[in-house]
Amino acid sequence: MNFKNNEEDYIKTIFSLCEAFGSANENMVSKDLGVSMATVSEYLSKLEGKELITRNNRDIYLTKQGYSMAIPVIRKHRVSEVFAVKMLEVPWEYSHSAVMDIEHTIEDKYFDTFSKNLGNPLTCPHGNMIYFNHEIKDINALTANSGKYKLNRIVYENTDILKKLADFGMYPGTPIEIFTDNNTVISNENGELKLPILWGKTIRLIK
Secondary structure (H helix, E strand, C coil): CCHHHHHHHHHHHHHHHHHHHCCECHHHHHHHHCCCHHHHHHHHHHHHHCCCEEEECCEEEECHHHHHHHHHHHHHHHHHHHHHHHCCCCCHHHHHHHCCCHHHHCCHHHHHHHHHHCCCCCECCCCCECCCCCCCCCEECCCCCCEEEEEEEECCCCHHHHHHHHHCCCCCCCEEEEEECCCEEEEECCEEEEECHHHHHHEEEEC
């Protein structure tokens, strides 16, 4: 992987973690990219030196410049996910991990044509915005009251989370019910799924 791709992957990962959880941290960046903590720490220092990220104790955020850099990378990634599911028949739960190389091959001048040939999708297969042109009003499963909802999106596109949701037939747009007691449980006709805190934060719902 060359330096440009490496930089894009770090920026994309930090963007996704911030979108899902409010901030990123070295441990999650290390886990998502499959590289050592030492490597992450060294690379983040480079990004900080280029004023693409800022840090507050252990929390990592994108700067305005970093955010601007992330948007086209995220857009290509999410359209590539649509391509993987629609054209390559990659299973929904694996589309995030399947396009890590594809997204880097799309030149900016070809993006509009690429998207047009896929029907100009507005969201990726996991329900996340491609064009960031409006505010999304949904809530995370962890803070939702008991009741009936529709699954709107999965912000943190972790394969383990996606695979478990696929096992229960829980996709964006499908109705689910939430039960909150000591734990958060979502259910449909296929059964009940107890949500760890991380999962509850990233699964977003609408009424």
